[in-house]
Amino acid sequence: MSYPATYYSRTLADPTTRPTLQGVVETDTVIVGGGLAGLTTALELAREGMAVVILESQTIGFGASGRNGGIVSPAFACSGDAIAARVGAEAARALHRLTIEGVRRVRDNITELGISGAGSIPGLLNLRRFDMASDLHAYAAEFASDYGYEFTYLNRAEISERLVTNRYLHGLEDKQAFHIHPLNYLRALAREVERLGGQIFEASPATAARLATAKSIHTPHGEVRAERAVFATGGYTGPLIPRLWRGVLPIATYMMLTEPAADLIAMAIRTRQAVLDDRRASDYYRLVDGGTRLLWGGRITTRAASPDAIARDLRAAMLDVYPQLAPLRTELAWSGLMAYARHLMPQLGELQTDVWHITAFGGHGINTTAITGKILAEAILGQSDRIQMFAPFALNWAGGPVGLAVAQLTYWYLQAQDRRRERR
Numbered sequence: 384m385s386y387p388a389t390y391y392s393r394t395l396a397d398p399t400t401r402p403t404l405q406g407v408v409e410t411d412t413v414i415v416g417g418g419l420a421g422l423t424t425a426l427e428l429a430r431e432g433m434a435v436v437i438l439e440s441q442t443i444g445f446g447a448s449g450r451n452g453g454i455v456s457p458a459f460a461c462s463g464d465a466i467a468a469r470v471g472a473e474a475a476r477a478l479h480r481l482t483i484e485g486v487r488r489v490r491d492n493i494t495e496l497g498i499s500g501a502g503s504i505p506g507l508l509n510l511r512r513f514d515m516a517s518d519l520h521a522y523a524a525e526f527a528s529d530y531g532y533e534f535t536y537l538n539r540a541e542i543s544e545r546l547v548t549n550r551y552l553h554g555l556e557d558k559q560a561f562h563i564h565p566l567n568y569l570r571a572l573a574r575e576v577e578r579l580g581g582q583i584f585e586a587s588p589a590t591a592a593r594l595a596t597a598k599s600i601h602t603p604h605g606e607v608r609a610e611r612a613v614f615a616t617g618g619y620t621g622p623l624i625p626r627l628w629r630g631v632l633p634i635a636t637y638m639m640l641t642e643p644a645a646d647l648i649a650m651a652i653r654t655r656q657a658v659l660d661d662r663r664a665s666d667y668y669r670l671v672d673g674g675t676r677l678l679w680g681g682r683i684t685t686r687a688a689s690p691d692a693i694a695r696d697l698r699a700a701m702l703d704v705y706p707q708l709a710p711l712r713t714e715l716a717w718s719g720l721m722a723y724a725r726h727l728m729p730q731l732g733e734l735q736t737d738v739w740h741i742t743a744f745g746g747h748g749i750n751t752t753a754i755t756g757k758i759l760a761e762a763i764l765g766q767s768d769r770i771q772m773f774a775p776f777a778l779n780w781a782g783g784p785v786g787l788a789v790a791q792l793t794y795w796y797l798q799a800q801d802r803r804r805e806r807r
């Protein structure tokens with residue numbers, strides 16, 4: 384199996400591998416990319432009786448979907464204010480409702496498919512490192528009235544019962560959010576696709592595509608002929624479909640896993656809920672392995688750093704919040720690529736007749752792939768036009784190398800702003 388060394392690839396619930404595509408296969412829909420976007424779309428189509436074939440260049444879940452933070456919570460990578468500025472307040476609220484539906488769909492999949500390997504644990508603490516008390520109360524009240532979505536406000540003392548640090552001033556507890564083992568979740572979706580008759584091929588990169596009328600996707604040893612094609616290649620998108628390639632920026636982000644040390648970790652973290660702060664370069668972390676290890680994520684760069692550099696950087700972030708964890712050793716560090724459009728919103732739509740794309744989920748992909756995969760399937764099946772809600776976020780040129788440089792500079796600028804705000 385070609386997974387990078389991560390906590391998730393070490394703790395697979397089911398090590399099944401899939402064959403490489405050999406020869407010609409015919410199907411209704413061929414999906415390129417075996418991440419959450421591709422698999423969710425495939426699952427929703429297969430649930431409606433459509434024949435699907437997934438082509439994955441490595442192993443399903445090789446990309447961001449199999450190595451992420453595992454936090455499932457509502458929202459897009461793009462802020463609610465930025466969405467409203469583009470589409471208006473009402474349309475922005477409708478879009479946010481979709482992200483809540485996405486969270487519910489992940490939860491329902493876990494329950495209905497009995498995915499015990501997902502190890503779902505409830506709760507997310509969304510914490511502020513800057514003092515803006517009135518904002519948080521207003522935010523919680525707005526969510527309760529607009530979406531019927533309840534947060535619990537936590538003051539500093541309440542936070543310190545769970546987290547032994549003075550970094551957090553206050554925050555919101557989201558009891559409906561949860562965290563999972565994303566790779567085990569994804570692999571269970573794949574099993575369900577197969578149970579419904581879908582076929583999945585690994586080590587089968589799409590290397591050429593004929594898309595004029597009937598669709599034909601070539602791999603090194605085979606070909607899939609289909610009525611339609613869906614491209615779901617995320618941050619690993621190559622030049623196969625130039626418009627798609629130019630439309631997204633690959634952005635790297637990082638995670639590390641500590642050694643098992645339950646007693647030491649309990650001197651800092653006394654909750655199984657996941658934690659996320661409000662900085663642009665936010666830290667997010669949670670306990671795994673029955674609460675014995677700490678999984679810590681954060682930072683973004685436009686060029687993937689080495690595992691050693693990642694570990695150093697994330698460790699510094701961890702010790703900034705919890706200096707008492709200095710003796711805690713880092714065991715593993717890894718990176719993954721996310722796809723971002725310039726406007727930070729997902730990209731889904733029809734590139735040309737019967738050629739669809741679904742990508743650009745940024746750092747908020749578990750809930751958003753769950754709902755947009757469903758919406759894309761509805762569009763393909765002619766069941767709804769909910770896909771039109773994403774029409775204002777068209778697939779535009781993301782700027783290539785200049786776009787990457789601008790993204791990195793923007794990130795550094797926002798990081799500096801975070802530091803200034805925190806010093807005040």
Ligand SMILES: Cc1cc2nc3c(=O)[nH]c(=O)nc-3n(C[C@H](O)[C@H](O)[C@H](O)COP(=O)(O)OP(=O)(O)OC[C@H]3O[C@@H](n4cnc5c(N)ncnc54)[C@H](O)[C@@H]3O)c2cc1C
Nearest residue numbers: 416418419420440446447448451452454589617719748749
């Ligand atoms: C470190 C990290 C932490 C994150 N934390 C969170 C989190 O806590 N919560 C959250 O909601 N989101 C998180 N995200 C974001 C989330 O993981 C992504 O948005 C989401 O997984 C994207 O799914 P995808 O299917 O679009 O892309 P991917 O999962 O990257 O899948 C794309 C797949 O396409 C394949 N592929 C590419 N080209 C070809 C080809 N030519 N032929 C065949 N296959 C091809 C790749 O091998 C890959 O498997 C995180 C991301 C990272 C990297």
